[in-house]
Amino acid sequence: MLTPGHMSGRWTSLFCLLSVLCALFTPAVSVKEHDFKKCDQSGFCKRNRAFADQAVASSSWHSPYNVLPESKSFKDGQLQATILKTINDNGDTVRLPVTISFLQSGLARVTVDEEKRQKKEIELRHDSKARKERYNEAEQWVIVGGLALDKGAKVTYEDKSQITVQYGPTSNFEAVIKLAPFGIEFKRDGKTQIKFNDRGLLNMEHWRPKIEPPPEPEKKEGEAEQTEEEKKEAEKKEEERKANEPKGEDESTWWDESFGSNTDTKPRGPESVALDISFVGFENVFGIPSHAGPLSLKETRGGEGKYTEPYRMYNADVFEYILDSPMTLYGSIPFMQAHRKDSSVGVFWLNAAETWVDITKAAGSRNPLSLGTSSKTTTHTHWISESGLLDVFVFLGPRPEDITRKYGELTGFTAMPQEFALGYHQCRWNYVSDEDVKDVDRKMDKFKIPYDVIWLDIEYTDEKKYFTWDSHSFPDPIGMGKQLDAHGRKLVTIIDPHIKNVDNYEVNSELKSKEFAVKNKEGNIFEGWCWPGSSHWIDAFSPAAREWWASLFKYDRFKGTMENTWIWNDMNEPSVFNGPETTMPKDNIHYGGWEHRDVHNLNGMTFHNATHHAVESRKPGEHQRPFVLTRAFFAGSQRVGAMWTGDNQAEWGHLQASIPMVLSQGIAGFPFSGADVGGFFGNPEKELQARWYQAGAFYPFFRGHAHIDARRREPYLAGEPYTSIITAALRLRYSLLPSWYTAFRQAAVDGSPIIRPMFYTNPTEEAGLAIDDQFFVGNTGLLVKPITEKDKNSVDIWIPDSEVYYDYFTYNTIPTVKGHKVTLDAPLHKIPLLMQGGHIFARRDRPRRSSALMKWDDYTLVVTIGRDGKSAEGDLYVDDGSSFDFQAGQYIHRKFVLDGAAGAISSVDAEGRDPKTVKEGEWMAKMHDVTVDKIIVVGAPASWSKSKEVTVESEGKTWTASVSYTPAAKGRAAFAVVKKVGARIGADWKLVLP
Structure with missing residues (x-):
């Protein structure tokens, strides 16, 4: 049977094509488990x-x-x-x-x-360059x-x-x-x-030396039998060999190990x-x-x-x-x-x-x-x-x-992302041309569907050569980028670690000439197979290789990219199509002489890190926070970007599984995570697609993605009522972006998960420790339980405490008992979303096409009065959403407090900073025009019905704001709306209650 190593020229291309076609048309029934080791197949x-x-x-x-x-x-x-x-x-x-x-x-x-280790040299077969000591x-x-x-x-x-x-x-x-x-x-x-x-x-x-059993001497004609002394010497050597073998163990995988058609040598x-x-x-x-x-x-x-x-x-x-x-x-x-x-x-x-x-x-x-x-x-x-x-x-x-x-x-806290990264990302493998991208962009506007980023998979390149564009399908990438930029939108392009091994490709020539590629056990450049066919892999453990990698992202080298272009790192486990378990041989050699077996789980992180550095340094003075998505990760990856849960399927089970997977990422220190909305493989039915958007609106990373074989499924193609349902979920996400951004800030400061399981928020409640299908969003008090089952029109939410809960959309007071479940109606258009009493969170309520267009919009504060009937608190963090200026104090962080006993809602600096100590830059100066537009008080006491206005005090001035009060009725809590509050979002203020 031919293998990739036996082929070249057009046969190489044919093999690559067949490999890809095989991958594309494999029935979506189950993973090929036999391609991956079980414990008894791992020595x-x-x-x-x-x-x-x-x-x-x-x-x-x-x-x-x-x-x-x-x-x-x-x-x-x-x-x-x-x-x-x-x-x-x-x-x-x-x-x-x-x-x-x-x-x-x-x-x-x-x-x-x-x-x-003993001074005696380890036998390094094949002239291996592997280091001797433990990694x-x-x-x-x-x-x-x-x-x-x-x-x-x-x-x-x-x-x-x-x-x-x-x-x-x-x-x-x-x-x-x-x-x-x-x-x-x-x-x-x-x-x-x-x-x-x-x-x-x-x-x-x-460590032990490898002692080969002595070969049986070839007996020559007329040669005498082995002497007793020679026999004893041979037996002694065999006993020495066995003495080094742990009792009861099988030595067969000590020095090499086979799985499938691959053999892993183990020189140590x-x-x-x-x-x-x-x-x-x-x-x-x-x-x-x-x-x-x-x-x-x-x-x-x-x-x-x-x-x-x-x-x-x-x-x-x-x-x-x-x-x-x-x-x-x-x-x-x-x-x-x-x-x-x-x-x-x-x-x-x-x-x-x-x-x-x-x-x-x-x-x-x-x-x-x-x-x-x-x-x-x-x-x-x-x-x-x-x-x-x-x-x-x-x-x-x-x-x-x-x-x-x-x-x-x-290990580091999660990187503070740009605000656009918290919006909705529209992706598929692949948008076929720059005109296709621009058409999707126009149609999202036409249907008034907000989004921030559109993504390009591998087909945008010239024959899978990264840092290039297909000149036929993408003749004008700058024009495409400018149209997106006009609406405050971004472009993400995929860049993987495998470099196409072909002549007349500058990146490949430099990789080889500078010896920045991973090497095989003989110390030669490793060749494997991935999307481009024959490929080499950058060794991102090498400092020099990382600096070279950074040079490739500069605008004069990666032509066609702009300041609104960001990066996606896929296949960085690394994925090697013809490698053992679809990855790199363990006896490959990395920078410093370490075997791949020692660093395998770090590999994806080093590549992600190299790309983060590259994007951060692509233009002197650009000063934008990088956005780089990764598929492979390790502890510490949270410092340099986001991740997603990989190639899921358009099935209800995968929607259900996505929630504990994302929760698990959050408690493990990598909260900027999400799953492909709609499922990567297959074609979701309309109900599944709608429910997945409703769930995805509560992933920290929110991206719709689809396989190249999947039908087009942009939200505007869903048809009614599904397009409207999906759009409502997207608009809910965008209205809550201030609270999401605040949750990200807390994660970046103290490692708090962005979406929080019950054991995290209510650790004393044993009944909730294993619950993994509902969660709170940051410190907002928003409790969500997405619908993850077909034909499900109600949901049971477990209530972790004795607080009062309100329906987010109707303000209905939910009859709850601590430690018990409450059943909520959840028809297809409804997201089961509750507000826990005692919180204040921020929204921006004006519908916009992207987060960039919301930048100077006023805020709405939602106050949910607690069971005690008189208190609530929350916070809001704001910065310019893109630069590193927040590190120099250019941010607004407010603490909001409802104190019923004092008869006021107030805003103070959450960190007790004296504004005189912070020299305002351009962004902070412009934020003087951004105010609190209105305050919604859910559970407002009846005393509020007696007054049509309240007093606002701020910055030495006093004025009034109008109040409308709606009494409780048919299960709905009373609520009040204070309109045109007018206080600066960044200033101290106090609203005196009726």
């Missing part, structure tokens, strides 16, 4: 799972890892020691340095390395702060068996380090929260790291995106309603991914949290290699003093990575917001 996962089975099954099991007592030392918040791993029955050991760091942030970090550079890419040591940490107890360290901002955290066998128990306020190696599953596969041999981490008393664990399953992670060792495979983190191009599965997807964040009524904790597993996580749960024994109730379930997790260090951060909470904030301090 290191299989070995570690077998290791775990052996340990758990044996009542006499003892972990072979013990701390050498005389090696331990503690200084300035850091404990260092040496772990001895016993590797055979002869008592031979391997030395593993361990460092336990206690940080000022309250985190603890546990790092285990392998002592400098130790993930921190350079991921960690941006929070590593300062807690020099106030102290040893409070020590004996021959353990050492206890007290640490944390209030010294209420403890780490009990057990020496034999090695393990750690993390406590808060004296109660155990997390245990390391409690079940004895710690396993670091140490087996080097996996594994650890069991137990969350004591926690039944629910969350995180480790991305997977198409529930928010509360399932068990993985079989049984009814459970998975049989571990969760896998190995970024891959998973064609038409299946639902309710632990199989790998496009990106990975190895950050897990556990939550219960009175506690939130977490761990961050800093390892960029292929990683698997098993999850099991064990119920506690019955407590005779607890009146028949059982003690809480403990969740056991087993983390397994192919290579690298064992490097784990421990978070002891106690609240969900403590976990996300500390994680953000460690």
Whole structure:
């Protein structure tokens, strides 16, 4: 059978065409699961799972890892020691340095390395350029702060068996380090929260030389038989070889491993790291995106309603991914949290290699003093990575917001996007010409449908050569860009990491001549297959390669682009059509001599980072915040852009799955996320399309997208009543953009999720911990539960508290009971959206065609009076929506308070800033003309009916504003509207209530 490596010329083009056609016309039934490994097909996962089975099954099991007592030392918040791993029955050991760091942030970090490897050179077959030591550079890419040591940490107890360290901002955290066998128990306020190696599953596969069994000597005619001495020498060598093989293990995948038609060579041999981490008393664990399953992670060792495979983190191009599965997807964040009524904790597993996580749960024994109730379930997790260090951060909470904030301090908070990025994005594979783009733009205006961005997939290029345009279909990209710019709209073009390997293509020539491409195991430029056919991949780990990459985006090189052109990074897992599991061979070599296996999950992030830098620097003084979308990601990717959940399908199940997937991204520190609205593959029925837009209006990243084979489905093509329903959802999104932007600001400052699951907002309510089909938007009090089922005209919303709730559209007071569900009517035109009492949020109510055209519009404030009948509060953040001037204080951040006792609604600076300390720039000066136009008070008391006007006080002036009052009737709350308030949005003001 011919393979890509055997073909050239027109046969290469034919193969590429056939590959693409095969991809396009594969029936949309299910992902080809056999193209991706299961645990027992991954040598290191299989070995570690077998290791775990052996340990758990044996009542006499003892972990072979013990701390050498005389090696331990503690200084300035850091404990260092040496772990001895016993590797055979002869008592031979391997030395593993361990460092336990206690940080000022309250985190603890546990790092285990392998002592400098034996001086004897590892046999590097094929003249491999791979580095010998374990990969130790993930921190350079991921960690941006929070590593300062807690020099106030102290040893409070020590004996021959353990050492206890007290640490944390209030010294209420403890780490009990057990020496034999090695393990750690993390406590808060004296109660155990997390245990390391409690079940004895710690396993670091140490380096060993490869000892080939001696070949049978070829017996020559007349040659004497092997002497006894020679036989003994051969047997001795064989015993030495077996001594280095862990007992009961299969050596067959130590030095190479085959899957399908690919063989992965392993010049360093087996080097996996594994650890069991137990969350004591926690039944629910969350995180480790991305997977198409529930928010509360399932068990993985079989049984009814459970998975049989571990969760896998190995970024891959998973064609038409299946639902309710632990199989790998496009990106990975190895950050897990556990939550219960009175506690939130977490761990961050800093390892960029292929990683698997098993999850099991064990119920506690019955407590005779607890009146028949059982003690809480403990969740056991087993983390397994192919290579690298064992490097784990421990978070002891106690609240969900403590976990996300500390994680953000460690890996960075989400980048503050331009405001247009929060609007609606219109995309498909592919708009066929610049005239097609302009026609879509005109028709969106004709039908009065707001949008901000239109996207171009790979077909805009000249034969899949990035940084070029197809001169026949896109002869005038500048004219296209100018038409979009006239309406405040943007263009996004796709740029992938694979570079077409063809002559007379300048980018390819430079990539090769400068040696900026990923290399194969022989040290030559790696050649693989993707959309262009034969391709090379930029190695974005190289600083010089990143600077070269940045040069390609400058306007004089990427001709046809303008200041309103932004970028989409796809296929950056990386996707390699003819590679193992549709990705890059693990024995490829990156900058610094590291094997691809060591950095695989980082790869997409490095490319995303390189593109972010390129866009930011494409013109001196441009000073615009970049917008770059990525498909592959890792911890820290949130610092440089947005992500989407990949190639979903136009099915109800995929709409339903999108909500826990996006929620999972948010709690894992990457909240700027969304799913392809309408589904990428297939053709959604009209009801599904409408419901998906209603859900998508509440994704942080809101984009409609479709496959090249899908029918055109721009909103104006849906027909009535669907076009009107979709348009209403889009207009709702645009009216709420001020509140969305405020939520993004909070995420950028403290790591808060933008859309928030029930366990985050109401962590004391155990019944809500696993709910993943409804959520709050920022701090607005807006509670939404999208309809995700066919022919569904009502919805049950779980109420997490005793507050009053109002219907967003009708102001009806919803009869609710804390901890119970309430049923709401939700015909096709209706989004189930409630307003929680006690909040104030901002809108802009004038319909516009794009967010740019709303920039100087006045604001509406919506006040939802709480159950106490007299209080509410909220905030609003505003800046110029595009530049970095906010970093110099050029922003408005207001806090709004309704104080019924004081009889006023007021606005003050949310951060207590003195306006005299901020020198106003052009944007802030122009904002003097932007005011609060009206205030809607839902749940207004009857006393408001007695007055037709209220007094407004601001900036030394006093005036009146008119009030209209509508009394309560037929379930609807009373409400009042204060019109033409007239106070500057950026000024202090007070509205005196009737």
